[in-house]
Amino acid sequence: MDLTGKVAVVTGSGRGLGLAYARSLAAAGAAVVVNDVDAEAAEAAVKEITGAGGRAVAEVVPVGSAEAAEALVARAVDSFGRIDTMVTNAGVLRDRVLWKMTDDDFDTVVQVHLRGTFTCVRAAVERMRAQGDGGRIVVAGSPAGQRGNFGQTNYAAAKAGIAAMVRTWAMELGRAGITANAVIPVAATAMTKTVPVFAPHIEALEQDGTPFPDSLRKGEGFGTAEDVAGLVAFLASDASAGVTGQCIGIGGDKLALWSHPQEIAVAYADGGWSADAIAAAWPVSVGRAPETYGIPAPVL
Numbered sequence: 001m002d003l004t005g006k007v008a009v010v011t012g013s014g015r016g017l018g019l020a021y022a023r024s025l026a027a028a029g030a031a032v033v034v035n036d037v038d039a040e041a042a043e044a045a046v047k048e049i050t051g052a053g054g055r056a057v058a059e060v061v062p063v064g065s066a067e068a069a070e071a072l073v074a075r076a077v078d079s080f081g082r083i084d085t086m087v088t089n090a091g092v093l094r095d096r097v098l099w100k101m102t103d104d105d106f107d108t109v110v111q112v113h114l115r116g117t118f119t120c121v122r123a124a125v126e127r128m129r130a131q132g133d134g135g136r137i138v139v140a141g142s143p144a145g146q147r148g149n150f151g152q153t154n155y156a157a158a159k160a161g162i163a164a165m166v167r168t169w170a171m172e173l174g175r176a177g178i179t180a181n182a183v184i185p186v187a188a189t190a191m192t193k194t195v196p197v198f199a200p201h202i203e204a205l206e207q208d209g210t211p212f213p214d215s216l217r218k219g220e221g222f223g224t225a226e227d228v229a230g231l232v233a234f235l236a237s238d239a240s241a242g243v244t245g246q247c248i249g250i251g252g253d254k255l256a257l258w259s260h261p262q263e264i265a266v267a268y269a270d271g272g273w274s275a276d277a278i279a280a281a282w283p284v285s286v287g288r289a290p291e292t293y294g295i296p297a298p299v300l
């Protein structure tokens with residue numbers, strides 16, 4: 001994949017998936033603006049990329065606000081002359097069951113993921129439209145946003161909102177040659193280290209490089225951050241010109257296309273539906289095979 005001459009911003013790329021994306025984009029020839037709230041991590045990432053012969057600069061700012069988004073785009077334009085790809089990856093978790101979730105837990109997660117994606121993409125698209133030669137928007141969804149997840153009201157809401165924005169942007173940005181897609185990753189990072197079934201495998205990998213077993217890489221679609229990075233490089237490239245409005249799953253050895261919500265059962269009643277009529281019809285019509293929800297528990 002050749003990204004020579006292209007310029008990308010990757011939010012939250014001091015570590016984890018974002019770092020893997022930044023490395024992979026730079027290795028393919030793109031110049032990268034590394035963003036993180038952790039200045040040390042961002043500087044280390046830039047040092048590593050430039051040390052390997054790549055082009056990168058750091059912009060340390062908490063994404064969420066319009067000002068931060070504008071600073072990121074300005075950094076790309078000032079340092080490298082343009083912006084071709086915006087990857088919104090920065091994220092935090094504040095997991096709690098609904099009845100214990102505070103306003104702050106909710107707002108913090110929505111601010112970084114949902115508002116951060118909105119503001120960064122808006123700022124990038126403004127510039128891309130002015131440049132006039134297309135662009136690439138790559139955002140981070142999650143299985144939690146696609147399916148719902150216990151203890152993640154805030155995160156599931158933000159990620160579902162991100163998928164909804166992608167579908168909308170694919171419609172709005174097509175004429176300008178700008179694609180918008182969501183990556184739905186599953187990978188070993190700080191964010192997933194504490195999931196009990198994954199923890200011993202991550203420990204073994206970190207200790208002596210023991211690779212994940214097939215049950216994880218294929219069965220659960222769970223691998224390393226590097227396993228996800230190829231999809232981001234593809235979506236940043238000219239090869240993905242016809243791909244837009246999609247939620248694409250990736251992890252370990254697995255690549256997947258997620259469905260979008262659509263009506264799957266319908267029924268009609270002349271003159272409309274009363275509550276009693278719905279109660280009578282529910283078990284034998286649209287309610288016969290209700291949708292499942294939640295991320296299936298890992299089978300290991």
Ligand SMILES: NC(=O)c1ccc[n+]([C@@H]2O[C@H](COP(=O)([O-])OP(=O)(O)OC[C@H]3O[C@@H](n4cnc5c(N)ncnc54)[C@H](O)[C@@H]3O)[C@@H](O)[C@H]2O)c1
Pocket residue numbers: 011012013014015016017018035036037038041061062063064088089090091092112140141142143184185186187188189190191192
């Ligand atoms: N790891 C997974 O399996 C998984 C699954 C689904 C979705 N995701 C999504 O992928 C993205 C990356 O996750 P990860 O697992 O690499 O997490 P991580 O915690 O390893 O890395 C997130 C990075 O974002 C940075 N960050 C946090 N808030 C920020 C802000 N306001 N501005 C800039 N940087 C900020 C952190 O400092 C950190 O470096 C997130 O959006 C996450 O929700 C991850």
